Amino acid sequence: MRAATLLEARDLVRRYVMRRGLLGRSVPVTAVAGLSLTLHRGRTLGLVGESGCGKSTTGRMVLGLEMPDAGSVAFEGRPMPPPGTAAWRALRARMQMVFQDPLGALDRRMTVAAQVAEPLDIHGVGGAAERADRVEALLRNVGLRPDQGARYPHELSGGQRQRVVLARALATSPAMLVCDEPISALDVSIQAQVMNLLVELQAEHGMALLFISHDLRAVRQVSERVAVMYLGTIVEEGEPDALLRDARHPYTQALVSAIPHPGRSDGRIVLQGDPPNPAARPSGCPFHPRCPVAVARCAQEAPVLRDHPGGRRVACHLADPAAFAEAA
Amino acid sequence: MSDAVLPAVTAAPPRRRTRVPVAVAIGLGWIALMLAVALLADVISPYAYTALDLRNRLSAPVGIGGSWAHGLGTDELGRDVLSRLFHSIRMSLLIAFGATIIGAAFGTGMGFLAAHFRGWVEQAVLALVDFSASLPFLILALAVLAFFGNSLTLFVVLLGFHAWERYARIARGLAISAGAQGYAAAVRQLGARPLRVYWRHILPNIASTLIISMTLAFPEIILLESGLSFLGLGVQPPATSLGNMVGYGREYLTRAPWILLAPAFTIILTTLAISIVGDWLRDRLDPTLR
Numbered sequence: 001m002r003a004a005t006l007l008e009a010r011d012l013v014r015r016y017v018m019r020r021g022l023l024g025r026s027v028p029v030t031a032v033a034g035l036s037l038t039l040h041r042g043r044t045l046g047l048v049g050e051s052g053c054g055k056s057t058t059g060r061m062v063l064g065l066e067m068p069d070a071g072s073v074a075f076e077g078r079p080m081p082p083p084g085t086a087a088w089r090a091l092r093a094r095m096q097m098v099f100q101d102p103l104g105a106l107d108r109r110m111t112v113a114a115q116v117a118e119p120l121d122i123h124g125v126g127g128a129a130e131r132a133d134r135v136e137a138l139l140r141n142v143g144l145r146p147d148q149g150a151r152y153p154h155e156l157s158g159g160q161r162q163r164v165v166l167a168r169a170l171a172t173s174p175a176m177l178v179c180d181e182p183i184s185a186l187d188v189s190i191q192a193q194v195m196n197l198l199v200e201l202q203a204e205h206g207m208a209l210l211f212i213s214h215d216l217r218a219v220r221q222v223s224e225r226v227a228v229m230y231l232g233t234i235v236e237e238g239e240p241d242a243l244l245r246d247a248r249h250p251y252t253q254a255l256v257s258a259i260p261h262p263g264r265s266d267g268r269i270v271l272q273g274d275p276p277n278p279a280a281r282p283s284g285c286p287f288h289p290r291c292p293v294a295v296a297r298c299a300q301e302a303p304v305l306r307d308h309p310g311g312r313r314v315a316c317h318l319a320d321p322a323a324f325a326e327a328a
Numbered sequence: 329m330s331d332a333v334l335p336a337v338t339a340a341p342p343r344r345r346t347r348v349p350v351a352v353a354i355g356l357g358w359i360a361l362m363l364a365v366a367l368l369a370d371v372i373s374p375y376a377y378t379a380l381d382l383r384n385r386l387s388a389p390v391g392i393g394g395s396w397a398h399g400l401g402t403d404e405l406g407r408d409v410l411s412r413l414f415h416s417i418r419m420s421l422l423i424a425f426g427a428t429i430i431g432a433a434f435g436t437g438m439g440f441l442a443a444h445f446r447g448w449v450e451q452a453v454l455a456l457v458d459f460s461a462s463l464p465f466l467i468l469a470l471a472v473l474a475f476f477g478n479s480l481t482l483f484v485v486l487l488g489f490h491a492w493e494r495y496a497r498i499a500r501g502l503a504i505s506a507g508a509q510g511y512a513a514a515v516r517q518l519g520a521r522p523l524r525v526y527w528r529h530i531l532p533n534i535a536s537t538l539i540i541s542m543t544l545a546f547p548e549i550i551l552l553e554s555g556l557s558f559l560g561l562g563v564q565p566p567a568t569s570l571g572n573m574v575g576y577g578r579e580y581l582t583r584a585p586w587i588l589l590a591p592a593f594t595i596i597l598t599t600l601a602i603s604i605v606g607d608w609l610r611d612r613l614d615p616t617l618r
Binding site: 065089090091093096099104106107108109110119122123165168 | 510511515517521524533614
């Protein structure tokens with residue numbers, strides 16, 4: 001059952017320096033604060049959290065586009081080479097990214113086919129005729145007609161553009177795909193199509209997915225495991241259905257209760273307090289100022305991510321693994 | 329059986345072809361004419377541009393009392409204005425095209441270097457840009473020409489450095505904004521080398537802005553060449569250029585205005601044609617505006 005580990009990220013930390021105003025002091029912002037995750041071959045890990053919680057930064061570090069300030073990323077057991085080196089460039093063929101804004105991610109002065117062929121050119125895959133065949137196959141694979149390859153990105157619809165981005169990402173048959181909010185710029189009707197396409201493509205090509213989204217339902221649809229992020233750390237991780245049914249971290253509980261259900265209006269947890277500010281991290285548990293059940297200990301001591309029964313991991317002082325074990 | 333009735337869905341829809349506006353057609357025609365004149369100056373000139381005809385000094389053009397022997401009249405030494413105009417067009421176009429291309433290539437290259445390496449490289453480029461923008465170009469030109477003497481190659485290169493800082497600023501700004509997000513970042517994470525990112529993606533995307541900048545710089549360089557030639561620093565007699573002709577024709581403005589007017593109108597029409605065509609070209613090169 002356990003699939004082979006493809007990528008392992010350990011205790012990632014990423015800080016940015018933010019300057020307030022023209023002559024203001026620069027303030028360090030901790031976007032990611034000690035985050036670990038593991039991706040298995042052919043599996044999908046969903047990463048959920050509100051905007052500004054460090055999801056995208058995590059995705060970029062996992063891909064090696066940014067160096068973590070502390071911690072390490074290992075892909076297929078080897079450490080990630082620093083960005084811009086030859087080894088790093090060669091590794092790009094094995095891991096790819098799908099962007100939130102497909103129009104922004106495509107060059108509006110190149111035809112779609114030329115852009116899908118670009119990774120093949122870069123990594124020197126096959127001859128000219130082979131590449132043309134491969135581009136045609138890729139376009140068909142993502143549900144586009146080969147003649148649409150002659151179009152420019154602005155001549156396609158939003159869903160079609162995202163298909164082009166997917167085709168380009170799949171060109172070199174990567175082992176890993178990081179999807180950074182791939183559907184949030186699309187219409188609801190198109191979202192479902194792209195999600196289904198993603199699932200189909202994964203079944204066909206067998207790549208691992210890191211699916212980053214703020215939409216817990218979208219993540220649940222594609223993921224084998226879900227990690228919930230809050231202010232640069234993972235607060236809870238587990239299988240999506242179990243997580244939705246029985247959330248153990250108060251933040252996850254609030255997220256789950258915010259999912260609209262027809263015919264159910266009670267039981268919605270509305271979080272109090274300010275949205276989290278990564279420039280002023282609270283002491284102790286990062287969630288304690290907004291937590292409805294916080295105790296004195298939460299303000300002093302940061303909880304660690306502990307293993308719970310059922311493959312769950314929770315970072316909360318109040319979620320006692322033993323208690324759940326008894327209940328289970 | 330069934331494949332016989334399949335409609336040909338694979339044919340791409342034909343692109344609409346927009347017609348070339350009249351002003352642009354005229355501009356293109358004028359530029360083509362100028363290029364033809366520049367290339368064929370030796371063949372189509374009725375006289376050598378240095379040939380003197382002392383009997384017919386300051387003869388007027390045809391139509392205002394001149395003869396067909398000198399269609400556009402002659403200057404104070406009896407040199408044929410038409411022949412001199414042809415050779416001036418060749419010289420001025422060579423200088424203006426050469427200098428514009430040198431300036432655009434150097435400036436864009438420096439801008440890309442600054443955008444790519446950031447840090448101290450960027451600071452150095454920006455310091456050079458500010459230095460270049462704040463230094464009066466005439467002083468620089470005087471200094472260089474006084475030190476190294478005058479040769480055509482040096483003159484073209486010197487004029488090329490006239491407006492390079494503009495291209496550098498534009499290229500740096502646009503390359504940074506392209507690299508921070510969007511297509512350039514996407515291609516970089518595909519594993520592309522920086523050269524590919526800049527050459528195949530960023531350059532075509534910012535080309536429209538650079539082309540506009542070039543069409544602005546082109547007339548400026550023609551005028552600058554005229555000014556320097558007028559000061560005796562540019563093209564040296566007996567070689568001739570449009571600015572050179574205007575400069576030396578000034579003394580005869582009241583008695584023989586044709587010496588000055590022929591090259592002056594050529595300058596005006598050529599710069600206007602370049603501006604109009606440049607503007608049209610910018611729109612044509614952008615597939616999103618077709």
